[in-house]
Amino acid sequence: MPHSLTGFDPIARRAFFGRGAAALGSLALGSLGGSARAEFATTAGEVRLPHHAPRAKRVIFLYMSGGPSQFETFDHKPELARRNGQPMPESVTQGQPVAQLQGKPLNIFGPRYPFRRVGQCGAEMTTLLPHLAGVADEMCIVRSMQTDVINHDPAHTFMNTGSAIPGRPSIGSWVLYGLGNEAQDLPGFVVLLSMGEGLMMQPIASRLWHSGFLPGHLQGVQFSARNDPIHYLRNPPGVTVDDQRELVGTINDLNRHFAARLPDPEIAARITQYELAFKMQMSAPGILDFSDEPRHVLDFYGVEPGERSFAGNCLLARRLAERGVRFIQLYHRDWDHHKNIFDIEQKAREVDRASAALVLDLKQRGLLDDTLIVWGGEFGRTPMSQSASDDGTFGRDHHIRGFSMWLAGGGVKPGITHGATDELGYRAVENPVHVHDLHATMLHLLGLDHLKLTVHHQSREMRLTDVAGRVVKDILA
């Protein structure tokens, strides 16, 4: 029986788009990619996507879940050290939201690690991140981040969807909606999770990469750390590749036969999806198989063979980027250091080498220019200490008025530090960058205008940046 799995329909490459686009406004045209976009963009009054020349083609978002402390990493506040243990002036804290420090004394807590100047650019970083120090000249450190929400769950939702109310599309879905998927047989938005060692794991939810009211095929596909990378990727037990190939071929033959009797465009799409599914079964496991990576590359990232770690995910991110995946998001959990700030050392060990390796590896391969790397969590931590029960350790509570993130590549000015908090590190006072601004800037670098990337939903034109957001021009290269 002839099967069509070899002579591959070119339409298959758009198969991840499905039919959901039909339910959308004209802007959804972008998600058709390639030729289809060209064909539709001529209609009067429609926006062409991208809206302007992009600087970045893809994003790798290294998401430090739990909220890393800026004072132990990127925001140098000597004044905190000088006033360590003194009460934080009430004028600073009055009327401000607090999380676990509700009703507790608010005492200043100096940084626990020495800062030093690194790179040609002389950026300030602590000794906690020796490898990142080595790529400081590629980094754009933003010390003036701000967010709206102070608890993990809604803050994650806000950082990823621009709203604390569940149900909005995530940034990766927006990007895919605007630009489409270029990967041949991989989803355009891939999510990789790692935990590392730790005790205070804050849970996360799949809504952080959900497509909300955008079509379902735009949602992030979580590559599972256990079992198969993608759910149900593996043949059922006892079923061989040949069995499966013939099965899929038969299914598609029967579907074609049926389509001839009862024309239905959905059937054509279904046939394409089965072809693609089978191709994914063949190729997707390979992307997780690092045996084609030389030992020195594994060492460079700090990848232990056979272990799914943040380092492994960084290497996987590069492999996905090379294969055209548009939005790759890594979540590394357990940065929530309420009780003992020194626990941050473990986290730093887990991410430092690999984050830096990713930057350098992409650079060496000429991919850094059009890959935007974003590194940071849902919020930062207080300049005040949080005391653990009785063991004499201190940590920091959640903080939203000022925290740090960094970006690299993809049209961002390298080797700069942008924005500043006040001398007590409480508030972003110089060039504050709100989460909406970060989103607007990320979209801008991808060639998308955050004001125009909209979809009509429940009475209005919805966008990632809600009713705010401003492109941070100062950090554009």
Next chain:
Amino acid sequence: MLTTLVALLTVARLGTAAATGGALPDAVRFNRDVRPILAEKCFGCHGAGAKTRETKLRLDSADEAMREHGGRRAVVPGKAGESELVRRIFSNADDEVMPPPKDGRPLTPRERELLKRWVEQGAKWESHWAFIPPQRAPEPAVRDTAWPRNFIDSFILAKLEAEGVAPSPEADRRTLLRRLSFDLTGLPPRPEAVEEFVHTIDPAAYERQVVRLMSLNTSPQFGERMAMFWLDLVRYADTDGYHADNPRAVWPYRDYVVAAFNENRAFDQFTREQIAGDLLPGAGQEQRVASTYNLLVKTTEEGGANAEEYLLRYAADRVRNTASVWLGLTLGCAECHDHKSDPLKQRDFYRFAACFADLKEAGVGPRIPVRFPSAEQQSRLAALKEKMDAADARLDAVEEEALSGRDPWVQKVQAAQHEQRLAWRPVRYLGFTSRDQRDWERRPDGSLVIRGPEREDNYTIEFSTAPGAVDSLRLEMLRDPEVVRAVELSGFPYEYYLSEVALEIIEPGAAPRGVTFDYVIAEANRTGHLGIYSMDGDPKTSWGIGPEFKSPVIRIAFHLKETVEAGPQTRWRVRLENHSGVAHGNLRHFRLSMAPEGAWHGEDQGLPAPVAKVMSRTADSWTDADRETLREHLRRSHPAVWPLSEMAKAASQEREAVLMEVPASLISESGASRVTRVLPRGNWMDQSGPVVIAGVPALFDPAGRCTNRLDLARWLVARDNPLTARVFVNRVWKLFFGTGLVTTLDDFGVAGDSPSHPELLDRLAVEFMESGWSVKQLVLWIVNSRTYRQASAGRPELEARDPRNRLFARQGRWRLEAEVIRDNALRAAGILVTNLGGPTVYLYHPVGVLDHLDFPKRGYAPSPGLSQYRRSLYAFWQRSFLNPVLAVFDAPSREECVAERPVSNTPLQALALLNCPAQVEAAVALAAYAANRGGRSPPERVAWIFDRVLQRPPEPDETTALVQLHAHQRERLRGQDARVTELQNFGQYRLAPGLSGEEVAAWTAVSRAVLNLHETITRY
């Protein structure tokens, strides 16, 4: 495919009447023609949202639009030439033309002409159509008077005739019954019913089928199907939503919804019970359960969450949901500011929120459900309580004795503490056998590594040890990282089970002799997997260590009833069995050792450190805490205490099991109302806004008569409420046609879609209310209409004319919903269990889906036995990580109201249908079914499978393809017993004895093919 996409995309968002093109209407109507344009392109700046309006000009009211602004009037009725609006929209100047080019939403030429003509015709305003109560519209006259079967058809046909489009013919009978069956029950028809329906000459056969599929007695699946729809709206789920997303008890509410639809509870009553069941006069258990609705909000248990902030989040959540479910309004938009397009004020939002301010609830933390045991359950619980108390009392007595310090066993342990420790003696391995002939590797450290297939196995190990007295055998469970990794890479957690351990001694020249143990000490004991289970003679119970234990070594030691003197020639043989049901749960890395009398106790030998510490002191120095430590230990190892402890535990578990069956739900409880303020910009920390009292939007109740939750409940279903009935009938219409009369199912506001058939929508709404809000009556009108019975096949001329089928000149066709896809496969396979109601069930779920949930770490055990085959409606709904089988087919997380699920078509769906356990298991069961009942020859069987799945005979080409698939498959499987077994053991389903596994496996390929067909998962 491209051309189709063109068609689909070209019409996207052309929902408004004004935009559908064609000639301008003779008489321009504001609501039909003008308002949609203004809403889409003008109200953003010239609308009701006072603070955001960029100019003083408002176009949402006649007075405002005609008022003079700087000497000009935007609208001068009848005089287009004098109207600034007309001048500006036709202007060529970039700084004058409206809308401003920077908005990127220019008017089309037709829209400009429409606005102009409207001004010329006198610029009459109307209130937004959906805010005017519906009136009974008269049935329009039609030319083809034979076509309409009921009033629905008259409205549909009148419009078709006006548009010059012919309706579609009636669908063929097979399609019709399959459609009807999916639409009314979410299940396919039984093949016999289809045959009967196809061949009957009874003129009322269709109506009879309708009645059969909707009657409480014959088809309670109707209620289940309607509940699927309702539960999406009210965001029903089994977990609390935020942060740790912990489980909570609400399933009795689900059963209430199923029953309400089955019993045809009047929709007004259904509404009042959900919003205010607890407040209704004479409220009984059912009404209280209905009021669970108010507690379906997402809640948090996150540490550091501010209670006040979260109470406001819950309040806003309720406003969004209630307004969306009943009113089709986006009232949530008014949380931070006045609504941008609808006349809803921020104040309205907070007044609506205040309707729920009497609900007693904590801002942060878990919530306690109320239990509703039946009389029978009550008496069972009482009996079990008695049994438990009796067991506890006996246990207490024995424990007290053991803890007194006089107990010989304890004394022996204590004595051992003070003796010098004697090293455990390593053993020399002489042989290893197992059923699967596993590889065994002897490591220099005295450990064994065993490798082999993932299948329960029993090991027999022969070994010797240095001569001397022996009174204990010890196993040290190890976890060499490479071994662990190998397991995890193959997709399994590292865990192991010992169901039975048997030891034999073999003296030279003598037959092997069994050696019995008298007790066991395990270093770690999980509930249900205690150490004692490995020596209780019951292979069904096991000691086992799950993946949550990460210690490098976990020890279990068995004490011999009688000390044995081993000579230099003595050999031992130990049998380690795994019948745990965990195929990958065999031991993989462990070490055996033996010890002489006296070396039994102490930390090194497996006595937990805290226990050893207590034991090392005399009984008179034990504190209460020490006793507790010891008590725990005794319950696991003391030869007299543990059996009693087990009995007490069993009694308690039995009671827990009954308690699990007892309906428990969060229910509404009314208390003193919290103060509600308008929060400036929605900021909960800003308490400067005015206090408001409960109420519904002033637009609908200017006099402010509604002042509490009960009032709200009554107002929602008041006869003069313009929205509720329309919103509901529209959504029900969508269930049966795939598209609403208003396409924006969740937005009946100004910016929403206009109805395609306004008079029909109003007529349905009025009839529905006048029928006593009878949902079944509404459904009957719809499915008995001729409109419903049309074929769904596309017609070329129609696709071009009306690609979104807004004229309903044909039926809709769509992919089945996630739940229905699974239920359909199970039903075809004959393994669907259709019991109604009861506790949530846990469908198969890939390993690791819940890995990223904490507080606490989450396990997931698929429901065993028949529960696994319940309808998907009963599936555990985890909001943060919905079961991929459901999520991949667009089932929503149920965090917010979902009135319309997206319908995607992705490769991930193909993977799920091809490879997920439920589908494969169904395919195996269907193949077995076919082997039993489907005739002998391959073509017969193909036809039989087709009948089960598609209720139609295969075409010759289809038969040929599948017969060939079967033949190839059979060839490949010849002699491949292992493959056959693996495939058939994927799920819990097991073949009946007497069936050939190889045959079933070959037919499984055919059933998989048929279950994967596009037609199988499509409703035509």
